[in-house]
Amino acid sequence: MEEMNILEQVETLLSERRFSMLRSLVLDMEPADIGALMEDMDKEEQRLLFFRLLPKELAAEAFVEVDGDVQEDLIRAFSGSEISAVMDELYVDDAVDMIEEMPANVVRRILKYTDPAMRQTINDILKYPSDSAGSLMTTEYVDLKEHMTVAQAFDHIRKIGVDKETIYTCYVMGKDRKLLGIVTVKDLLLSDKEAVLTDIMDTNVLFVDTLEDKEVVVQQFAKYDLLALPVVDKEHRLVGIITFDDAMDVMQEENTEDIEKMAAILPTDKPYMRTGVLETWRKRIPWLLFLMVSATFTGMIISGFEQKLAASVVLTAFIPMLMDTGGNSGSQASVTIIRGLSLGEIEWSDTFAVIWKEIRVAVLCGAVLAAVNFGKMMLVDNLLLHNAAVTPMVAAVVCVTLVVTVFFAKIVGCTLPILAKQVGLDPAVMASPFITTIVDALSLLVYFNIAGILLHL
């Protein structure tokens, strides 16, 4: 609600051209909030006017915060010198993030108005695969030399620090830009001014390769509580650093992607409210189609048992319950394992331990579900609702099926994600909908076969 009110205020001030008042209003706002405000503006000219009124640095910071579509609209409306001004203020990693989402002609226009040194850096970073550490890094870090004293290090930081994304972790480099160690500003502050960096630096440095998967990068940040992580090339030369704020963004993006995949949605990188109907549809329909067609196999199993079903129609009533319980049991296992894999808590070598645990959990769950269900069928269906077709034998068929289904569901649910990861597929795809389709078919096969045996159909 508050944001709406600020939006209204800003729009009123803009239309009444009370620009100095507007400036003082936004000066106290965070860039992220100004970005959200710009996204909420409907009229493009209004947004452009508002953007032009912002102080240069704040404008660039707010620009980073808005969605790709809005960035593109702004860039298209900018003059060449406006593009130069924004690019001057951007950190390299933010500039790369932006450029990665733009169409080729807009990228050409941006690079045309970018300072040649920065253009070169941007082009270098763009060469890394989009899911690699290289694509996340910035080249704006503080580099120190091994023989510097603490006082010299501070002078150097004071001289170059203003343009760096973080100054708190500094990188000590030897010949050929090889990474020798790190020294934090805290170390520097707590050391004697004449101390030499070689003596105080930490040589036991965590780093990643430029091509490392960004999921691994995020795991390192979470595990070691890092502020920044250096990125090195094959010769152990420092090529950039990844800062914690970008790691946090990637963490949330990866989580959203996993959740989407688990719900049979192709991942998007846009927030829901800013995704069009057609795009939402395109992300959802492929899996719906695939799963619908897969479900026809389950239908074929029912068709194959049609005559037996006709002989004991009461069995049909328990199909939904068996399918749902199987699906739920399987997805509990699969989702737990998928999450464990993506947090790095479960590895290939744990496979047998996982299966053995799931077997025991499945037996416990199956036994309780079967007992409750037997009681319910006898007491509610048979006694209370006078459904004479629900005999103890029918209840036994349903309950044995439950136990067997839960057993298979848990095993399928825990093994498929691990297998998927092992062969290089995304485990997140092996979640509820996929598992459910397999377990449905399994549970019906079990159901009809047990019914055939116990009820002599």
Added chain:
Amino acid sequence: MEEMNILEQVETLLSERRFSMLRSLVLDMEPADIGALMEDMDKEEQRLLFFRLLPKELAAEAFVEVDGDVQEDLIRAFSGSEISAVMDELYVDDAVDMIEEMPANVVRRILKYTDPAMRQTINDILKYPSDSAGSLMTTEYVDLKEHMTVAQAFDHIRKIGVDKETIYTCYVMGKDRKLLGIVTVKDLLLSDKEAVLTDIMDTNVLFVDTLEDKEVVVQQFAKYDLLALPVVDKEHRLVGIITFDDAMDVMQEENTEDIEKMAAILPTDKPYMRTGVLETWRKRIPWLLFLMVSATFTGMIISGFEQKLAASVVLTAFIPMLMDTGGNSGSQASVTIIRGLSLGEIEWSDTFAVIWKEIRVAVLCGAVLAAVNFGKMMLVDNLLLHNAAVTPMVAAVVCVTLVVTVFFAKIVGCTLPILAKQVGLDPAVMASPFITTIVDALSLLVYFNIAGILLHL
């Protein structure tokens, strides 16, 4: 694999009592890795011996990284002076995290051997609800006075900084510890040494209340790229700060919790491999039972239509496909909305926009699914498999049901999470399994009614 090798090395060195070699091996390791190593040790005496060989500071840092169970075992084995030594090295927020997981008698023992000032602080923090900002904060921050100069500020940081969790954001306080502004070490380094803090501090400070929900805290960190966030009481007095590493941990925990709830599992705070079979079972069985019992309503719908089904047995074969597609459509919508709500991208005021978007997506999805399914039933079932029972009219019944089911599924899927949040329930519970159960019943009702009308059953 590598970790296993280190574990074997460590265990060999321990059993051969080659302690100095062991010390030099672990000295280069990260605390998180030492913690993982200790968790992997099977024998408790071995773990204790290993812990006692670690240098004091590293021991405390590694202690923070191990799981609650292992911490408890260690504490029980510690002498009073060992507890004192560990507590001395711990940051307050880590100490509180640990204590929150311990049984009361262990907590009493820990507090008995804790320095009185720290004990008081721990007790103060323990009073905050476990999902509040207060419970996440540390009281170890750098506080500065408004009239200090930059040089004085540096002297103060040098004096007290070594024990602080972060020194990079410092808090400028006025009378009664009221928070006036913040100043970063970067600001201090780039300012003149004689400048006074009042002139360089940023008075436009983001902060949270002690009782703020930790999910909101995480959203603030992600949105504003914060290194630390001050926590204030009702009188705007600074009581603590939350650092980015704790925010990152909470972020991952909240994501895991949401994913578990979406898969009908009661949330745990332990990694899968360290959760016992009984505990895993206890987290999974309640929802399985509830959903199983709920699914019997779907069964009752089938029972009610038993006679009609007996007249047209072919209809039964399409029940699984209709139920699955309905469930998948609904969970796509619900999971997307739940994620949007938890990231703060979707609000109550967006309800109608969300419903309107889902309606359009549902119509598109339903139309495509129905068209593909009609083609498949006519070409595969009727022509190819010579199933004469699959008439165009039966196909029409199935396809109309598909469209209506997808429509209802998407609407139920998108509204239930928003409604849940509005009335103060957890939206994550309104995910696939719950939605599936509702949509199952809906789709069968639609199916049998449409069949009744079109096939004159």
